[in-house]
Amino acid sequence: xxxxxxxxxxxxxxxxxxxxxxxxxxxxxxxxxxxxxxxxxxxxxxxxxxxxxxxxxxxxxxxxxxxxxxxxxxxxxxxxxxxxxxxxxxxxxxxxxxxxxxxxxxxxxxxxxxx
Ligand SMILES: Cc1cc2nc3c(=O)[nH]c(=O)nc-3n(C[C@H](O)[C@H](O)[C@H](O)COP(=O)(O)O)c2cc1C
Numbered sequence: 700x701x702x703x704x705x706x707x708x709x710x711x712x713x714x715x716x717x718x719x720x721x722x723x724x725x726x727x728x729x730x731x732x733x734x735x736x737x738x739x740x741x742x743x744x745x746x747x748x749x750x751x752x753x754x755x756x757x758x759x760x761x762x763x764x765x766x767x768x769x770x771x772x773x774x775x776x777x778x779x780x781x782x783x784x785x786x787x788x789x790x791x792x793x794x795x796x797x798x799x800x801x802x803x804x805x806x807x808x809x810x811x812x813x814x
Contacts, residue, residue, distance in 0.1 A: 723781050729782045741785075742781045749805065764784060765778075
């Protein structure tokens with residue numbers, strides 16, 4: 700098999716393997732090197748016009764995680780057990796209008812144009 704065919708199969712294998720884990724083995728930790736790659740992949744994700752209307756908040760503080768459990772019905776098993784817990788903060792629709800300060804600043808820094 701060529702290297703390209705092996706790579707294709709590796710990608711399909713990864714998608715077949717993946718599933719939504721509901722709780723984790725708390726004794727296992729993602730290494731900082733691996734976690735940095737995951738965060739970098741998130742940081743490099745594409746967005747419309749490159750406006751990147753998000754921030755990634757890594758929550759490692761146990762006390763804060765416990766507070767989050769009360770308001771996160773979808774993360775009851777994840778918050779107490781996940782090696783790393785990332786909240787994706789999204790800008791509001793008001794903030795992502797074409798004429799908002801945020802979008803105008805992004806246009807300037809990404810495209811180098813002011814509108
Ligand atoms: C947009 C989105 C939101 C989701 N929210 C939750 C959630 O709050 N809690 C949870 O345990 N799983 C959540 N899931 C995981 C889904 O339950 C899971 O992807 C689906 O059941 C299919 O299973 P699989 O990913 O293992 O193939 C979410 C998935 C998506 C795509």
